[in-house]
Amino acid sequence: MTVWITIGLLVVGTFVIKGAGPAALGRRELPARVVPVIALLPAVLLSALVAYETFAGDGDFHVDAKVVGIGAAVIAVTLRAPMIVVMVAAAAATALTRLVM
Numbered sequence: 001m002t003v004w005i006t007i008g009l010l011v012v013g014t015f016v017i018k019g020a021g022p023a024a025l026g027r028r029e030l031p032a033r034v035v036p037v038i039a040l041l042p043a044v045l046l047s048a049l050v051a052y053e054t055f056a057g058d059g060d061f062h063v064d065a066k067v068v069g070i071g072a073a074v075i076a077v078t079l080r081a082p083m084i085v086v087m088v089a090a091a092a093a094t095a096l097t098r099l100v101m
Contacts, residue, residue: 065101069094 030038054066072093076086 065094065097068097 050070054070055061055063069090073086073090076089081089
């Protein structure tokens with residue numbers, strides 16, 4: 001039950017945070033230099049979370065099969081492969097690394 005309470009509180013918190021920006025700014029426009037920075041924030045935050053969970057998920061720095069999978073995904077994205085190919089390449093590389101290790 002506490003999981004659902006936590007999820008509910010996170011939902012409410014998300015709505016409050018999303019509403020705080022427009023409420024604080026009112027009808028004022030953001031400066032032109034700020035808009036591109038705000039547009040990049042979700043990608044930066046997601047990348048930071050992925051990097052943290054990949055290299056330091058349990059508090060210690062470690063390199064394991066997840067790193068190989070992410071490396072395979074980066075290579076596939078660099079080669080402009082379709083998203084399904086990227087996911088399959090990452091999963092296969094991770095599985096093969098775990099099999100070998």
